[in-house]
Amino acid sequence: MEEIKIHTASDLGKMRLSGKLAKQTLDYIEPYITSGTTTDEINRLCHDFIVSHGAIPASLNYKGFPKSVCTSVNHVVCHGIPGVYKLKEGDIVNVDVTVILDGWHGDTSRTFLVGKCTKLANTLVDVARQALAVGISATKPYGHFGDIGKAIQRFVDGYGFSVVRDYCGHGIGQAYHDAPCIVHFDSLASGPQLLPGMFFTVEPMVNAGTYKTKCLKDGWTVITCDKSLSAQFEHTIAVTETSVEVLTA
């Protein structure tokens, strides 16, 4: 199995800066998430913000991804490609931003509500936000990666929603996607130990219906098999000797 990297205090300093810029990009884009905005406009605004802060949008051309951020609307689970689609009242949209600053990656996403949404959409987005918090609370130095998904699935199941199994969190640092793969469901395995100096993401995708997903023919857009709504939040975190630090908070 691929080794999980242990980073230094100076690496952590750089990750704090990239994490902060990724978070600031989401703060910046939030007021633009309104009815009538196209997902391409969201992409362009995020791209310009990232570049103007001396960073590189990590998703642009990553394995051929054509845009700088992912915009995943309604039943799109993740990796939505920005385009001509105009947001409309009642939509939910996840914006997933990853920056490379001074060689280090910061990866974070939030799901935004467009105007007034259904009760279901509000609840789902709330549960997805809390699922990330629950996963982070379960992350303890010298605990295990398996604790994270166990806690998340127990929480999400309690609402009658489901946790996506096909996509995971990931180690991060100088690489965008590194070992290990952090599953957000209870895989019944304890997994590797969480050690100081590890950097990774937690990014549970929560569906209103089935956890099953499929990828569209564009090779990127992932949707729920039953077209039910899907919401996601993501943070990049670092394990320290005594706790965990959320770098994109």
Ligand code: MF3
């Ligand atoms: N940011 C996504 C993640 O959380 C990955 C997007 S890859 C892309 O890991 F190529 F679709 F941008």
Ligand code: CO
């Ligand atoms: Co990620």
Ligand code: CO
């Ligand atoms: Co991401």
